Amino acid sequence: xxxxxxxxxxxxxxxxxxxxxxxxxxxxxxxxxxxxxxxxxxxxxxxxxxxxxxxxxxxxxxxxxxxxxxxxxxxxxxxxxxxxxxxxxxxxxxxxxxxxxxxxxxxxxxxxxxxxxxxxxxxxxxxxxxxxxxxxxxxxxxxxxxxxxxxxxxxxxxxxxxxxxxxxxxxxxxxxxxxxxxxxxxxxxxxxxxxxxxxxxxxxxxxxxxxxxxxxxxxxxxxxxxxxxxxxxxxxxxxxxxxxxxxxxxxxxxxxxxxxxxxxxxx
Ligand SMILES: Nc1ncnc2c1ncn2[C@@H]1O[C@H](COP(=O)(O)OP(=O)(O)O)[C@@H](O)[C@H]1O
Ligand SMILES: Cc1ncsc1CCOP(=O)(O)O
Ligand SMILES: [Mg+2]
Numbered sequence: 001x002x003x004x005x006x007x008x009x010x011x012x013x014x015x016x017x018x019x020x021x022x023x024x025x026x027x028x029x030x031x032x033x034x035x036x037x038x039x040x041x042x043x044x045x046x047x048x049x050x051x052x053x054x055x056x057x058x059x060x061x062x063x064x065x066x067x068x069x070x071x072x073x074x075x076x077x078x079x080x081x082x083x084x085x086x087x088x089x090x091x092x093x094x095x096x097x098x099x100x101x102x103x104x105x106x107x108x109x110x111x112x113x114x115x116x117x118x119x120x121x122x123x124x125x126x127x128x129x130x131x132x133x134x135x136x137x138x139x140x141x142x143x144x145x146x147x148x149x150x151x152x153x154x155x156x157x158x159x160x161x162x163x164x165x166x167x168x169x170x171x172x173x174x175x176x177x178x179x180x181x182x183x184x185x186x187x188x189x190x191x192x193x194x195x196x197x198x199x200x201x202x203x204x205x206x207x208x209x210x211x212x213x214x215x216x217x218x219x220x221x222x223x224x225x226x227x228x229x230x231x232x233x234x235x236x237x238x239x240x241x242x243x244x245x246x247x248x249x250x251x252x253x254x255x256x257x258x259x260x261x262x263x264x265x266x267x
Contacts, residue, residue, distance in 0.1 A: 016042035027069025101131025186227025
């Protein structure tokens with residue numbers, strides 16, 4: 001696949017016009033952050049995890065985002081029900097294996113969830129993608145200790161095993177489906193100094209898969225938008241607190257020219 005800036009812009013316009021409802025089962029750290037990012041790109045977020053209501057909520061949503069960041073048994077119950085319902089109704093599912101590799105509980109739950117219902121897209125950092133593939137990878141809690149290149153083989157393996165698009169984020173973002181790969185080099189190192197940037201990437205993928213049924217392309221478009229918005233925001237004011245605010249403002253007013261002039265495709 002060739003990344004085309006005009007098609008990225010087309011997807012942004014589609015999100016802004018359709019305002020798809022994105023159902024998020026996500027962690028307590030980033031609920032506010034990712035809801036605001038989804039609003040800024042033009043989507044309509046809701047954070048809903050109770051077992052009593054997730055199935056009904058999936059039915060009215062255009063995509064489901066499942067993020068295991070602050071996992072407990074209640075969350076797991078909601079995730080299982082929501083993923084089953086999304087699968088039944090043919091709605092896209094995006095999965096974020098936050099902190100996989102850090103504890104056996106995270107490893108076990110993630111594998112059970114994606115084996116039962118393979119997600120449309122899996123997005124994690126290198127440590128998470130390697131651990132999810134079953135490698136004995138090191139991690140520092142929710143942060144990776146490897147560059148994204150280190151997880152390439154693991155991502156190809158996962159993509160084939162689950163027929164999912166797999167995204168490895170980092171200084172270079174790799175988007176992989178089966179034997180196909182695209183990579184982008186946008187973004188800024190300061191993004192890793194703000195909590196929830198990876199979760200935000202995952203949530204934005206949710207908005208793109210809601211309006212683009214080519215999930216490989218949609219995930220690549222979301223990562224390009226994430227990186228371009230992050231670097232514009234970091235250039236405005238290179239401090240973490242400002243980055244959070246400027247990132248939202250940049251997403252909100254991102255233009256076709258921003259994409260055209262800044263997109264850095266590396267393969
Ligand atoms: N060194 C870097 N240079 C450029 N962009 C980066 C860098 N580190 C992370 N990013 C960007 O920050 C976002 C979050 O990625 P990452 O930090 O890998 O996720 P996580 O928070 O899950 O560990 C992605 O959009 C990624 O491209
Ligand atoms: C700090 C933290 N602890 C549990 S979830 C979470 C947020 C992680 O977000 P991200 O992976 O996007 O930095
Ligand atoms: Mg993460």
